[in-house]
Amino acid sequence: MHKVGNAAIASVTAVSLCSGAWLLHSAYRSDAPPQPSAAQGAVEPDREGSAAPALPPSPPDRIRIPSIHVDAPLMGLRLTSAGSLDVPPADDKNLAGWYEAGTMPGETGTAIVAGHVDNTRGPAVFYDLGALSKGSTIEIGRRDGSTAVFTVDAVEVYAARNFPDDKVYGAAGRPELRVITCGGGYSKTTGYQGNVVVFAHLTGSR
Template structure:
């Protein structure tokens, strides 16, 4: 087997196994549960019918189109819930937590840059706040998405990866299925995550809303 060059070694390091990354992501996403949760009845929660079907085969869900190598993401758009927001890279801080986007900007999402870029083969992850002290934030409406809705991620080279939603679920923080959410399926996939579930002033949100989506087009 030929040895890998420096570029391939750097790529391998950036795309670390989800078995390791899932642990720090679960810790980091606790930062996303600290919204105010004080707006009317709270953010919408996923309907049972929106849950991803783990029994569906890849053929039933649809395969990926021919892809390309994507640059770092620059913007995320979700037309069904009027999201059009810039994306900044987020990583792991000195304490081993995944950084969240700054909460003071309600219209900002974060791409976990130690995973794949959206559109590349593997599971990319985009996170964002559901609210802040001023009101609803970028992913406030995430729980209302339905199967068949689309998430568009534009990269810095002007290309857009279009993902079709095939599941939307809320998971309790103490029973979060890291392997199911983060593991690679062998296709180009995207997870969009914010806080959700119940809320209390002492502990914040008790879960996370997760959107499961698969690459359906490139433009």
Template sequence: MATSGRAGLVALAACVGVWLVNSGSGETVRPPLPSPAEALSGQASYAASIDPLPGSPPVRIRIPSLRVDAPLAGLGLERDGSLEVPPPARADLAGWYRDGTTPGASGTAVVAGHVDDAGGPAVFYHLGALRRGASIEVAREDGRTAVFTVHAVEVHDARAFPDERVYGPSPRAELRVITCGGGFSPRTGYQGNVVVFAHLTGTY
């Protein structure tokens, strides 16, 4: 299991759905989940992919169809090897794995964010509603914005998470955007993760 894959899995599985637990609405209010039709297929098209960019740290992520426009903070590893998570008090903040691929560069970049907090929905609450063909924009320190096109949206149980498929290396510039999701238990929280797969198709 790759370091970045293990880190992302451990950190995101720790999300507990604070808002759902505190509001007592865990059985009736849930973030959206992708349909099976949005899953990665063997015929996923990369025809529109462009050459990777040089590495540059990201500063902001925008998902126009979900009205997401959030700053990005670099996330490192905890002492146990798990990935740090954005501060729980910052519902508007997402993070990227700063020791891995930078979004737009060759390889698989990872962005993570909370689905909710004690006050309600957080930055990636609606991530499961994203559909194939949607755009994700990542503004970078070099002044370029990397534009990714979604080619799959999936939900996975944490106990059977496909690490290699999600976090494995790629010769293309790819992006994974991840939050908690799937089944929910008031005692242990979310049982899995929503994962968005996207590839670089433009810059401006």
């Protein structure tokens, strides 16, 4: 695989994640998924704090977030013809994806993982992503048998029109991870209005 980095993802968000399919199609539910509080955000994630040494390259195959009961396989994602990050099939509610032309989780740089918040049948893999707190653990199982362990630095929500591409997708000098789903305001006519983004950095491996 030829790594092209995240620079190819320009001025786009994971908008295909954000139709709000469950809420749009359900006559019985009107509640939206949890959103991060201001206390979980940060102007900039901590880029100077302690980090574990980078791991050798290995594709990821699973993501686990124990505090919100996520345990899901990962598929490779590419860019669409419009230059936006593609998304996993919506019909599989327990599936997430990683940007396979970019950084592998555990390598130096910014690795990208994305998944749906819901589908037509109900909550999907990252429905509770906005409930994560700073200090939470994200585990990425890798194809070489190792597990990259990340600690959450911040959880933020952005309106689509103000999505900070450089902050989310930009290069990092240590192993970092972004986990993205949809969130923000919700409209039954247009779906979710933005994205929830988790910022994390590598703090261990096993």
